Amino acid sequence: MRRKMIRIQFHLEPELKRQLEKLASQRKVSKSELIRQSIRRFLLEEQISGEEPLLGIIGLGRSGMDDISESHDKYLAEEKLRGKEG
Numbered sequence: 001m002r003r004k005m006i007r008i009q010f011h012l013e014p015e016l017k018r019q020l021e022k023l024a025s026q027r028k029v030s031k032s033e034l035i036r037q038s039i040r041r042f043l044l045e046e047q048i049s050g051e052e053p054l055l056g057i058i059g060l061g062r063s064g065m066d067d068i069s070e071s072h073d074k075y076l077a078e079e080k081l082r083g084k085e086g
Helices: 014-027 031-049 053-057 068-085
Strands: none
C-alpha cells in the first residue's frame, strides 16, 4: 500500500541541486526519496539528542565494569593519576 504524500516546494542552490542529483543517481533513487531519507535521519538524530546533547552518548561504549555509574569519580581519579605517573 502506497503512503499518502503531501507536496512541498522549496529552493536549493544550484550546486546543492547538482550534488543531490548525482547522489540520487548513484543510489538509484529519486531526488524526492533521497530528501525524505535525509529528513528522516535528521529528525531521528534530533530526537535522540533532545534538549540535552550529552544524553546522546549514553550507552555508546562498554567498560566491562558493572558499577561505573556509581564509581565513575573513582575511576576518573585513578585514570588521572595514571596519566601523571606515565
